[in-house]
Each structure stands twice: as C-alpha cells, then as structure tokens.
Amino acid sequence: MTKEQVLKVYQEKFGNDTPEVYASPGRVNLIGEHTDYNGSFVFPGAIDKGMVAAIRLNGTDKVRAYAIDLNECSEFGLNEEDLPKEGWAKYIFGVCREIVKRGGKVAGFDTVFAGDVPLGAGMSSSAALESTYAFALNDMLNLGIDTFELARIGQSTEHNYVGVKCGIMDQFASLFGKKGHLIRLDTKSMEYQYFPFNPEGYKLVLLDTVVKHELASSAYNKRRESCEHAAATIAKRHPEVKFLRDATMEMLDEVKQEISEEDYMRAKYVIEETQRVREVSDALERGDYETVGAKMYETHHGMSKLYEVSCEELDFLNGVAREHGVTGSRVMGGGFGGCTINLVKDELYDSFIADAKRQFKDKFGHEPKVYDVVISDGARKL
Template sequence: MMNLQTVRKYFKEHFNGEGSVYASPGRVNLIGEHTDYNGSFVFPGAIDKGMIAEIRKNGTDKVRAYAIDLDESAEFGLNEEDVPAQQWAKYIFGVCREIQKRGGQLEGFDTAFAGDVPLGAGMSSSAALESTYAFALNDMFNLGIDKFELARIGQSTEHNYVGVKCGIMDQFASIFGKAGHLIRLDTKSMEYDYFPFDPKGYKLVLLDTVVKHELASSAYNKRRESCETAARTIHDNGNPEVEFLRDATIEQLDAVKDKISEEDYMRAKYVIEETQRVYDVSEALEKGDYETVGDRMYKTHDGMSRLYEVSCEELDFLNEEAKKHGVTGSRVMGGGFGGCTINLVKEELYDSFIEEAKKSFKEKYGHEPKVYDVVISDGARKVE
C-alpha cells in the first residue's frame, strides 16, 4: 500500500497540520468476466494496492484537494454547479454529491491522496479512489450509510460525474474486501458469499501487456446487445423464467440457434458456460483445489478469445506462455482488448515463468509486459 508517511508529509506541507487517514484497495477478478450485465456472478477480491487519503474538516463550504501523484491541486464547492475541471477531482466531487443526494450532510474539508494501483491495468484505481472517499466521509461526518450504499455511491459517481456506465463489482470489492477471501457476488440478487482464497505454495500475478486496442467501448456495447437478444429469444421460446442469460441452459440456447445470428449464439454460449465455471470454482475453493481453479481459468480465457472475441494477440501470447511453463491457471482479466492476464503460479515455477514470459514477449512485441504481484487483502478502512 502507498506509503503512509508520504501522504502525511504532503498533507502537512499543503494544509498545515494533520487529519485522519483512510485507504481502499483496487481489485482483481478471479473468474466471472462479462457476466455482470448478464445477471450472473463475479468473483473479485480486494488487493494489497490501492488509494490512501488524509482528510480533515476545514470549517468552510469548500473542498481543497491535492493529488500527490500528479502534483495538482483543486478547490471546489459542494453544489452541483461547482463541478471541478480536473478529471481526478470529479471523482471526489461526485462522491460528495452522491452522498448529499442521499441526505448526507457534508461540509468543506482538506485532503491529500496518493495511490499505488497501476493505472489502466484493470485493477480499478477509480473504484479505489471513490471507495476511499465514500468510506472516509461516512465515517468523519457520522452519516450511518451502510456498506452496500457506499459501493453504490461509487458506482453512481462513475455514471453521473465520470460518464462510465460501470457495473457494481469494482466498488463492491473495494468496500467489502476481506484478507484471504474472494467474494462471490450474485449481480442479479446482490447476495454475496466469502470463499477462502489462501493458495499456499502459489502466487497470484498479473502480466500487463501495456496495450489497449481501441475497440473497447463500441465492442462492449455490441456484446451486451448480443446477450440481451439471446436472452430475449430464449425467454420468448417458452422459457418465461429466463430474464438474463445466467438463467438459461445450453439446451435452451441450442433450441433457438436458428433464430439468432451465429455471433449472438457464440456470445451467449460463452456467458452460460462462464456461469457454470463460477460454480465449479466456488466448489474447488471450498476444498482448496487450486488445480481445478486453474483449469477453469484457462477455459475462461479460451471462451473469451474464441467465443466472446475480446482477447487480442498479445493476451493470447501470454496465455500460451503460461501453458508452456506449467502455470496452473491463466486468463485475460477485465474487459479485454489489452490489459492484463491474471495467473495462478506455483512458487517454484514463478521466477522462470516471469523471466521467460518477459523475454519472449519482448522479442515479439518490442517491450516487456509489466509484472504485478497481488495479495488478497482487506477492503476500505480507517488507517489512523
């Protein structure tokens, strides 16, 4: 986690004195990808990288914020028309506004923050930032907002102030994270369960391709439409219980194969199979069976690459490298079209795998992938 002393030092320099310190983590998602908008499951865990902020009430009606990593300051009021110009400040402003819309009484405060969640690597630095402030303001102003609502405040901030129509998973994981546990969240009912994740003898590591192909948002919307079309067609084919693809079986999908496009069929097949993989992984985690977990990760990658078509050449290359070096499980993590693979690696294979993957990736693509080791950790909290 970002150095506490650093944040304290900058806060003191900028605002003369000290406040309270809060932190929230980024997240990884072990399995359950492109399932959230299909009413299915996701399986995230909070990680040991995140955002940390020092905050103190300042007795005014203005927020004065300093972004340590960017060396930028912003000052803004708490009314709708006070929206700040800087993108990063919009996250803090949005959280304040969403709290106020829910009846929370806020006043001005000073804050400095920094983070060590790699930006653009799919570990949700923005959710970590939102969760830090939602948690902190709730605590400091004694607002009594429950944890679910804190996650929704972060999600609404994305929707209303950042312009990203995200699901709830990132903020949920950041608020509800628990060391040594992954969370299986049912995005339809919002019920959740903690599953033990303490793979003795294994490491969890992300390899970042450092590429982002410019397909993401239009491609995402197209896939969403495909899934909705398939679910509607199954529903109308005498299956009234099918509201989302998570409610459907492969047999029901096969029965409407001639009524939908081949593309819609492939997308739907991936989602239905991915839902089953989440169940398989749940069972495997309860038994401490990480070989099965790894096998399902590879199958998810295959599905995302072949059926959902959201992988890319660089991600497929890293997935093949993982197979070649005996890595237990590997798959593309996140929306796709670039970003990271998440890998479950036996400790004794770790060094050779990382070394070889970096070398062969550089030979082919001219740069090394970035490497991030992650440990499953606690969610939003007061530090001191």
C-alpha cells in the same frame, strides 16, 4: 505510499493539523468476466494495492484537494455547478454530490491522496479512489450509510460525473474486501459469499500487456446487445429467463436457428462462464487450486474464441503460461488489452516471469509489466 508519507505531504500543504487517514484497495477478478450485465456471478478480491488519503474537515463549504502522484491541486464547492475541471477531482466531487443526493450532509475538507494501484491495468484505481472518500466521509460525518450504499455511491459517481456506465463489482470489492478471501457476488440478487483463498505454494501475478485496443467501448456495447437479444429470444419459450444467467445450454440450443451465429457464441460463453464460477466456488472450498487453474484457462479460451474480446498480446501471454505449466491463466477484465491474471506455483515463478518478459519483448518490442498481488482487506481507517 505509507500513512506517514501521506501525512507529511498533508502537513506541507495544509499546515500542522492532524487529519484522519483512510485507505481503499484496488481489486482483481479471479473468474466471472462479462457476466455482471447478464445477471450472473463475479468473483473479485481486494488487493494489497490501493489509495491512501489524509482528510480533515476545514470548516468551510469548499474542498481543497491535492493529488500527490500527479502534483496537481483542485478546489471546488459542493453544489452541482461546482464540477471541477481536473479529471481526478471529478471522482471526489461526484462522491460528495451522490451523498448529498441521498440526503447526507457533506462539509468542506482538505485532503491529499496517493495510490499504488497501477493506472489503466484493470485493477480499478478509480473505484479505490471513490471508495476511500465515500468510506471516509461516512465515517467522519457519522452519516450512517450502509456499505452497499457506499458502493452504489461510487458506481453512481462513475455514471453521473465521469461518464462510465460501469457495474458495481469494482466498488463492491473495494469496500467489502477481506484478507485471504474472494467474494462471490450474485449480480442479480446482490447476495454475496466469502470463499477462502489461501493458495499456499502459489503466487497470484498479473502480466500487463500495456496495450489498450481502441475497440473496447463499441465492442462492449455490441456484446451486451448480443446477450440481451439471445436472452429475449429464449424468454419467448421460457418466460422465467430474465438474463442469460437463468438459461441453460439446452435452452440456447433450442433457439439456435432463430439467432445469429454471433449471438449464439456470445450467449454460449456466458452460460458456460456461469457454470465455471460455480465449479470454482466448490474447488475453493476444497482448497483445490488445480481445478481453479483449469477453469481459468477455459475462461480465457471462451473469451478469446467465443466472446472474441482477447487480442494477440493477451493470447500470446496465455500461451507462454501454458507452455510453462502455469496452473491457471486468463485475460482479466473487459479485454482488448490490459492484463492476464496467473496462478503460478512458487517453483515455476521466476522462470515463467523471465521467459514471459523476454519472449513478449522479442515479439512486441516492449516487456509486459509484472504485478504480484495478495488478496487483502477492503476500505478502512488507518
């Protein structure tokens, strides 16, 4: 939705004031999956889809918010006991509360917002929403909060008001995004580096299975425990190992008899994925997208066979990509449904998409959704 459309709705709801307009993007992650809680690297980029909000201070201690896409209103105060009942409003309320907890002064405001980040497709619509309001309030109220702390405000909102124990990648990517660049974030040191991503002659496209298998949250916790157990076992011999990111395959093989086969497989995936991120970093600096693609396929194999977080639908789409000579394809996100992210040569794009839709529908009864994405800028005032 454009700035003009959001302004128009704002004026219909709240009168002819001229609000400020802010936007924040969703994100994709090229490689580095299930690595964040292992102290390793992630490799996200902001995309050309996100949230747009019109905001104006209203001189009260109340927030009046309207979600354009849902056609729902919410009004709430700024104290802890004022938690709104609407799920989407909790994100805005949480951002306000997290700013207050850090000593920032938040005033009441009127706002409308809309987004074109597909919900539930793994592009982090919730982080885009949090980042929009954190960035906007920081700017409008001259709070002087640094960008990293704005990302932590979004993350804390998820933890404390939504009940999702997420890492920081989504909010980080939404705030730090830079057109034509991916960001390698070291989740242990929080150091980050931009890498050029200008795949001329290729498109980046997500194929959404539109399925979400129930396993996700319990399976996530179980895998996290496997990784922590493997790291702790290695640390008995190598005290410098705090996370699996610090371990090598040689160290893991030393303790193979002391851990379960399942823990071994999970740890092997993480150690190999850490190495793949390093190789992709080098490949991007050379502009070598064929190597990037090969590493994406390796990640898919690891997530499917070692980490076991893929599913039949994702493996099927990955197989179609391989048959079509697509440069790179893998499951993106936590797994058990959601999207594959695909790096496709321009000349193969039309036939790949047409065949993927047809074959998937023949097998599963519905077509996957298709989202072309372009790597774009992070949170900003429009």
